[in-house]
Amino acid sequence: MEGLTLSDAEQKYYSDLFSYCDIESTKKVVVNGRVLELFRAAQLPNDVVLQIMELCGATRLGYFGRSQFYIALKLVAVAQSGFPLRVESINTVKDLPLPRFVASKNEQESRHAASYSSDSENQGSYSGVIPPPPGRGQVKKGSVTHDTVQPRTSADAQEPASPVVSPQQSPPTSPHTWRKHSRHPSGGNSERPLAGSGPFWSPFGEAQSGSAGGDAVWSGHSPPPPQENWVSFADTPPTSTLLTMHPASVQDQTTVRTVASATTAIEIRRQSSSYDDPWKITDEQRQYYVNQFKTIQPDLNGFIPGSAAKEFFTKSKLPILELSHIWELSDFDKDGALTLDEFCAAFHLVVARKNGYDLPEKLPESLMPKLIDLEDSADVGDQPGEVGYSGSPAEAPPSKSPSMPSLNQTWPELNQSSEQWETFSERSSSSQTLTQFDSNIAPADPDTAIVHPVPIRMTPSKIHMQEMELKRTGSDHTNPTSPLLVKPSDLSEENKINSSVKFASGNTVADGYSSSDSFTSDPEQIGSNVTRQRSHSGTSPDTAAPPPPPPRPQPSHSRSSSLDMNRTFAVTTGQQQTGVVAHPPAVPPRPQPSQAPGPTVHRPVDADGLMTHTSTSPQQIPEQPNFADFSQFEVFAASNVNEEQDDEAEKHPEVLPVEKASDPASSLRVAKTDSKTEEKTAATAPANVSKGTTPLAPPPKPVRRRLKSEDELRPEVDEHTQKTGVLAAVLASQPSIPRSVGKDKKAIQASIRRNKETNTVLARLNSELQQQLKDVLEERISLEVQLEQLRPFSHL
């Protein structure tokens, strides 16, 4: 825009005129209607006016900015002065009189006022021309009072509220123009901004035909004429100049907009003076929308899918955000598709937005899909909405044009709110019914379920039971060998404990976690008691417990005995071999009860000839370091030495009756040495290898002992010595073989006893280990429980 220099008077005059025309108080966009009025009042020919418009750039911009307006006014002055309109004439022409605007404009405005309402007095009120704006303003204010009678008082009150402070032209005029705006449908409002956008002007070419008659109608219809004139005015520029300005790429859109604006122009013309919702879709608009709908969806009752609608509305060049907002507003049932009504609403919103209107927060009630509820309540809602708004003007939503669009928006909002409640409630209820279905299916809250780890109490208990049984079985056989510390009291205690253990085990079977807990606690005590008692004597539980499986200890016993005995028997002659062989299996049960009573008690062995000479055997037994026997194998080894000592101290070889019976021969020695080596190996073997191996040790030891005892020499030195000593003892014992028959029996019995002792010791060890295992298992289970509790419901 060329630099415009204005004199002070011109500046003031122009500013007044601008504010007069600036109905929307935007200080930027001047209502073209007013401008047209002004220009008409300038009594300039239309073409001149058009030229002026073109020169000032309003046609290009589509609206009158302040600069454009000033330039236009200047050009008016230039034209009125008779100077040719030139762009340069703005500044070149000097001493231009102020543009004159004829009072005929007032007459026209008075006519407009008359057409608006029955404010005939307005006619008289219009005195003077624009030049005396204040006076006019006063006149306008008077008209305002009349206008306020209109139901749109809220807007009036709203409008004058601010301008009352400064009696300018704009305030009084704004209601007036606002009334005009109110009269005009949204199409009318959109008409102006429509023209504002260049590409939209091409449609006006089509509107020309329609608007041609508008000039004539201008006198009769206030709102349309100025706009129509404006439209007509706009026609020529577009046809002449703007047509070339249209980018080819926008032609599709322009065609769309063409029809749209054409329809809007048409409906503007046909608009009556009745108040209309600016958001209301006129018939022409609707028809146009329907036609557009048909292009996408032939079936008027069908839907337009979201994708198609997206493409369609993307052509409007609106930003995606706004389009999405329009969609949110228009898609009433939120189904992702547009019905005819929804489509029309969306289209209308797009048109409005294109024309510069801000999108409402909520769908205008007039745009809502034509539901039965809405139609009935629409008419009703208007009244209360308006009335309600008179009292709450501050509720106007933010919009660019505060006067009408805001009001219109607020009204629909109020109306919508009540209606939307109806509809939305239906929606929400339906949604609730739909989603409630899911909730019904919902399973119980898994949070409440506490997962308890399956107590593995049974296994430890079982193991423990087995251990107990094993211990009992093992100790049963060792009872005869270690009767020293066996006390009936212990036995009774063991009985009780065992019974309690059994009872607890039964409880665990019946109960669950808690019982297992109790069971675990009990066996611990029991086990400790057992171990303690085991420490004292390993035989007490054995005897107190129910009869253990005889075969178990027997094989071990027999094994040990068989190994040693067999070896010994194999070596020796067979007289007592058979007997010895036959007897050892029978020996164990026998000596048990016999040995149980006490250490010094003789072992009355009836059927077992081996027991005949057990007189010394019991002596051997008490001499045996039972404590040492029950300790680790190392101690066993030491005890072996001690046993050797004892053996040496003893004079009754038990194990080797055969050996004794056998002729002293190198073979016997070999056998003995072998046995002793076996003893040694067995002694040196690890303590907890197995029951089978460990019992081997005691038998060899008794064998050794017996051999040594056979010596009757008791070379203590030999005791301390190892194999050599034993060999020497064996050798020494050779001559004593003949009297070892009974001694053999005793030896066998002693060996049996020792085997049993070792068994008990081992059994105790086993029980202790089992107890430790059980404890560890319990700890593990407790840890697992804690882990399950801490883990956040992973099972769900």
Next chain:
Amino acid sequence: MAVCVAVIAKENYPLYIRSTPTENELKFHYMVHTSLDVVDEKISAMGKALVDQRELYLGLLYPTEDYKVYGYVTNSKVKFVMVVDSSNTALRDNEIRSMFRKLHNSYTDVMCNPFYNPGDRIQSRFVSLGRAFDNMVTSMMIQVC
């Protein structure tokens, strides 16, 4: 009263996350992020092919000292995570479910908008998609406050 509401996409990136600005929002972001693991755990534990039978509402994901985190998964593996204040003891499970239901409805509304590309952030700053969603979330965050 939801202190924080988050919508997580299928690929475990946030589509929408909003928390009451009174506290350090980063903490809520972190809680939501850690809750995703629990969500995945629950999803995988539910069943391999029994997606239909899987309950959308996951329930309490994990409780902390001050807050409780609830989860909800749609059939398209879009997760809703809500952090509520533990001091509010009046919040029952049904209320949480209803809140998630509303969230889901609002989310579907956003999805219905053809101008919304799945995977975009649900923006509510502009007059655009997410406005209703954001309003609903606001109402949810204020309702029981």
